[in-house]
Amino acid sequence: MTPRLARPDEAAALWRIRNLAIRHGCQAVYSADVIAAWTPDALPEGYFEAIRGNPFFVVEDPLHGVAATGFLDLANGSVEAIFTLPSCHGKGYASAIMQAIVREARQRGFRQLTLAATPNAWEFYLRHGFSVVKESLYHSALAGAALPCVEMKYDL
Secondary structure, X not given: OOOEEOOHHHHHHHHHHHHHHHHHHOOOOOOHHHXXXXXXXXXXXXXXXXXXXXXXXXXXXXXXXEEEEEEEEOOOOEEEEEEEOXXXXXXXXXXXXXXXXXXXXXXXXXXXXXXXXXXXXXXXXXXXXXXXXXXXEEEEOOOXXXXXXXXEEEEO
């Protein structure tokens, strides 16, 4: 499987993957009310800008079409939105996207990547070479809450 760049016309499908992944993967970490607020069905306008303005990768599954997402936030040097459809977990899609983001960051001359991982996902990033900086709170405007997270970094 080879990640490819997402197209803006795929935004609704990518947003759906995000929401399904959060609703499934974070249910033991955050309250149902927070998850519901954090994963609205309505697509925020800024999401199109993320797809247009950054290397935003997707991986396709033979049965499900686009099944995983993730992007390099060029302005902040951060890894964002690595999500996989729950029905496609364990197929290596998120790992392929992570590798594509790291390659892209190196090609662009980044020396370090950062991210804020949900408590259920930080071990994935640890396996991909990230190290823990600290536990903190991430304020989510969508959720209207401060979400516990694990700040991490990766030296390129």
